[in-house]
Amino acid sequence: MLKRLKKSFLMTLALTAVMPVAAQDLIANQAPIDRKLRAVDSIQLNQLLESEVTTTSPAAQLYDDWNNQYVGRQTTLPDSFLIDLRDFAMPSPSRNITSNFGPRWGRQHKGLDIKLNTGDTIVAAFSGKVRIVRYEAKGYGKYVVIRHPNGLETIYGHMSKQLVEENQEVRAGQPIGLGGSTGRSTGSHLHFETRLCGTALNPALMFDFYNQDVVGDYYMFRKATYNQESLVATRLRGVGGTGGTDNTNYAQLAQQRPATMQPATAQRQQTSSYHKVKRGETLYAIARQHGTTVDALCRLNRITLRTVLKPGQILKYN
Secondary structure (H helix, E strand, O other), X not given: OHHHHHHXXXXXXXXXXXXXXXXXXXXXXXXXXXXXXXHOOHHHHHHHHHHHHHHOOHHHHXXXXXXXXXXXXXXXXXXXXXXXXXXXXXXXXOOOEEEXXXXXXXXXXXXXXXXXXXXXXXXXXXXEEEEEEEXXXXXXXXXXXXXXXXXXXXXXXXXXXXXXXXXXXEOOOOEEEEOEOOOOOOOOEEEEEEEEOOEEEOHHHOEEOOOOEEOOOEEEEXXXXXXXXXXXXXXXXXXXXXXXXXXXXXXXXXXXXXOOOOHHHHHHHOOOXXXXXXXOOOHHHHHHHOOOOHHHHHHHHOOOOOOOOOOOOEXXXX
């Protein structure tokens, strides 16, 4: 053992002797750096990582200010923008849409009206930060505006009570208010808006209240085709619609669809349907529920039997 230690020491000494001076200095200088890195608090590292995520989120690219006053202050709307719809929560369990997005009573209705009872719980559609909590007597009544990291802002109007405060962080599915009929309203309902850079987008492009789901993992907003897509989405998911959950090319469908085509025909054209994974669900249970096979689910979603399903994950099943 002594001979082995002696031999190792001599070899180390020899290597050091032939090592360039600059390299020896580099090793010597590295030692205090290593000690400093080991001393960094892990909490501080996490804060740095969170800060980086926040500054590089899609919302950070779209908005350069934060205020608690203006609801629809418009900024530059991109020609196209990919909106992440994963990890969502339906703002209300109600499936009853009472008024569509679009022209109504000589003015533009900038959201969907969802029937609910006074006191029903309303939750945040996505995680985000509450920007506005206010009362508007001739408009939204008691309302809440939330900005989300995916670039969207959601607005919840006519509440009987607000349960959050401005600048508060909220999670998807967290209660933010109670249903009501405050402001310019003729009955208890939720007025729900989705805005991008202050511009109101048709929520039916992203949310399917009839099926209590989103249309897919993502929605690609394109300024050039938005109006056509919005019209088709309303026909599928608005008042009197078919409750479709397809995520097809709406612009192409609108061009191909004859003016006399009925909603039932449009429903037959849809090619994809989706399932939101619930806690504890397996591929076998989902396949059985929708009358398909596990192999088909794996093929459609490019997953394997070993894939771990996560609550909230969206799976295509036909």
